[in-house]
Amino acid sequence: MQAAPLPDDEALRLERLRGLAVLDTAPEPFFDGIVRVASLVTGSPIALVSLIDHDRQWFKAQVGLEGVTETPRDISFCAHAIHGNTLFEVRDTHEDQRFADNPLVDADPHIRFYAGMPIAIDGGSGMGTLCVIDRVPRELTDTQREILTTLAGLVGMALEQRATAVERNAALAREITLERDLRRTAQEWEMHRRRAVASLEASERRFRQLFHYSLGLICTHDLDGVLLSVNPAAAQSLGYPINSLMGRSLADFMRPEMLPAFHAYLRRIIDEGSDSGRLELRAANGELRIWAYHNVLDEDDQERYVLGHAQDITEQHRQERQLREWSLSDPLTHCFNRRYLGQLGEMARDETLGCITVDLDHFKAVNDTYGHQRGDDVLVDMAKFLRARVRDEDAVVRLGGDEFLVVLRSADDRQLAEVSDRLRSEAEAAPIGFTLGAAMKLAGTPLDAALSSADQRLYEARACRGIR
Structure with missing residues (x-):
């Protein structure tokens, strides 16, 4: 068995991997859906989103290896695949001296066929792979290779967007927390009033700048779903001027059959204080836009309102639907x-x-x-x-x-x-x-x-x- 050598940019690669803040996180529907589609399209019993850490390969999503979340790096097929930028395919492990006596070949899951497409971030070596595995020798068709390559690109894009969203949400949460703490301490500590007021004004200024310039879709609405504020990115997604959105209910932009689900969302956020999911809204040009949101309930001088942050995933939704049709x-x-x-x-x-x-x-x-x-x-x-x-x-x-x-x-x-x-x-x-x-x-x-x-x-x- 030949263990894969370390990439020349291994230190930088690991730094980028850690920066994605994805290792050892809970399963997520998008990545679970990607491996299900990869398994269905290629007819493979096993499919993985595998990320190569310092001494292990960890699975963000998988089908066919229930209960397994990681394996050692030195026996990993994916550690070989991340050296290139094209599909790495092993048609028969018994005929390949690098893998013939690999423990994953000799014992469970008895790998005979492997195909892995590197997941690249900002160039350089891959963070890991989207791979499919079978227990019999075989090869993929050109169409299956093309689809697997496309899926790996979607995984890379999703990992980058996920990292951006995590950082943006963290920054937004820090700003909100700071603003709330400053308001309370200003009343309790009069001796620090001027400093607290200055800090509060700076925090609000930064929040307004974040609200205005953020690429994320940010809005606030009351407990009936009526919009109180909308940032430019959200207005652009729907194709309306900001002033034509203010004071309107989100229900005005939904198909009638979606209203029961919207009212259920309002009840959940009142009862639980936060909610995540997807909203389907009709834009000014008649197109349906899909927003993936994470919203929280907040209070301002005893007035309760919902602070919403979302991403427009319409194109990703279309690609997911196309992949389902392909399968x-x-x-x-x-x-x-x-x-x-x-x-x-x-x-x-x-x-x-x-x-x-x-x-x-x-x-x-x-x-x-x-x-x-x-x-x-x-x-x-x-x-x-x-x-x-x-x-x-x-x-x-x-x-x-x-x-x-x-x-x-x-x-x-x-x-x-x-x-x-x-x-x-x-x-x-x-x-x-x-x-x-x-x-x-x-x-x-x-x-x-x-x-x-x-x-x-x-x-x-x-x-x-x-x-x-």
Whole structure:
């Protein structure tokens, strides 16, 4: 086993890592979501956000290693990966002399495949990696490598934003605490009144400057949600002038279905004194903006109000949604994939579905005669043919190879027959011949049983046509 050498900038790297103030912190939903997406997209049972400390690698987020939060650095795969700025991939650890006798290979978790993308901050060596691990030899596809690289970039950006937010919140809390203490001590210690007043004025001046120039979104509102003050960054996020926001309720910028959640937020902050979460607000141009907030209840001369601090994470939210879509779709045809089918089976257990299995006739001959590029074109065109003949709420799933599935939501026998007949009657518009098998999934029955029935009818139809 070969332990990874230390990077040339190790001292600076460790200083930057400590500056992120993330080691030994509690799990956070964003990083947990990133490793779940990495696991799903790559089909790997283990995925980690691993940070390389002085003598250990510590996991900010992980799936597949329940109960494990760190391992020694000298046996770490990620300690090798942080030396570069590209994806570090080990297809078979048994064939790589650096890792063949590594304890993590010989014993649990029995690593056979590893791929880690360095998490870089301000250049230099990586703070750690976003990595995926499997117990069998394999390699990633180009699309999976691209997605893993994108995810690692999001982790790096999130770590920097997190560190900035922690420091900003700490500075804001210090200013608020100082202001509150000065007000109390000014009354108790008259002999220091002038000094206390001067300090209070300086503190308020600094607070106003922080309020005005902060890139964070800062506002105050009363216990009914009516805005009392708004800083320029918050007004810019929503696209309104500051004076048009003052005196309006935050509820004015929310969709009606979000109002119950907003009223629940107001009750929590009154009862508990603080609250964190996400708010969805409609900007002046009609777009929905997503704010990640941490708000606290404060009192000023017995008047209670809420001091809010937030970050606009709209773009991050869009990227998270895109990643979720990637994990449920086939990259070639943009149909849904088997992972979506598994989720549908759980969600629609009490729903009646129409299931039509579609098998392309003589598809192998197309690949053998014209090449795989032509075969890919046929698959893409077939997906378009199927989607054009079903409703928007229905789903077209690529099961794999030359097999498709059409799922008709809330359908009955008549609708299933109509769609099956339509596909057969318009078969000349398809890029290739095909055979169908149809079956109903009744409410309360498993989806797999209906798929088996549809497959059986497809096989019978192919046999009648003399197709093997």
